[in-house]
Amino acid sequence: MGGRVSVPKNAQTIESDDAVDQRRLGETVRLLRQRAGLSIQDVAKRTGLSTGMISQLERALAMPSVRTLRLLSIALDVPISYFFGASDAAEPQRYIVRKNDRRLLRLTASGVVKEALTPAEKGELELYELTLNPGGSSGTDFFQHTGEKAGYILSGSLRLWLDHEAHVLEAGDSFRFPSIVPHMFDNPTQQVARVIWVTTLRRTDPPANGAEAAAHAKDVT
Template sequence: MDGRGDTSSPKDAPTIEPDDTVDQRLGETVRLLRQRAGFSIQDVANKTGLSTGMISQLERARAMPSIRTLRLLSIALDVPISYFFETSDPADVQRYIVRKNSRRLLRLTASGVVKEALTPADKGQLELYELTLNPGASSGTDFLQHTGEKAGYILSGSLRLWLDNQAHVLEAGDSFRFPSTVPHMFDNPTQHVARAIWVTTLRQTDSPSV
């Protein structure tokens, strides 16, 4: 499905949850994190710039978030975005190492994006992912800004990276790095699956700028 032609056996691949299970788990995670922080839905809306209706729908699994939405929520709730990923088998979890068959997944079906976490689940200053973008996939309809840096490398296909309203079409072998304070978003405008390595640095005390 991701265009890699993977012929590995099912036991060597991460377990995939059904879409409705993913939506429900994401919603419950957002709600529990909000309650643990002592925030009301209005508090989270104020911190993220998202509407209270959107946050309520996410918590009730009636809306699927974009990457931008999850990034805003991760900053407001003080967790790495990988906190929202599908969990791995505890027996396979290591503190500093991530095995290929133990990657945690985040499947944003509405956005057409699959993110595989390449870094362990503990908090850190750097997050590393492998992104798979289906045709037409995008990070969302709005630009995102926050402190830190982002960098990446295109493995296959094409990715269109928007930086401060300027589009850059990146092909396999191209790479990038930019301050995350630059308004940014990305999409795959082609009819072919694209794959990329994506790196994000972010201090957990940073606040989103919308």
């Protein structure tokens, strides 16, 4: 992707990579929760996710959706990029991210791969390159929080749902919207889509309310 040399992998190797990502993500969620002095019940209350879902994530028995990661990042006060795998760079730079040093997160069950384009340090925005496989999506329900989101379609098609209205975006199209607008996205085509995605961060994001909690509790991928 993006000019990177691609080494073919067999199915067994890919499954191994997925397992490593799943285990690392679970350990990260657990350590962040413990560092914050929170119980699984506390995180469930803050996110609207079920205690069973959080327990499965921590034990590497489930992979989250993009939306679930956002809920966890808000509850644990870290950027989503905190959940990404570490870069192979010997000395990560403070302000610069080289193409071959991007941190990567595979959300296999959701058909989404996210590459962090911003450095690991906390900031006011996050920048990603998203790769959506055919049928890939942010999850099964709408999500909303404070801040803004914007993006640019590099290739393929993205169906962006804003306040329950679908907008099909093609290569060269772009968007921006307040994150409080209920939103989700998917790739309804048979071609891979690539998107530059920008999210502004707000430390005052509220936990999911009752209606959202019921929806998020169903999100097990």
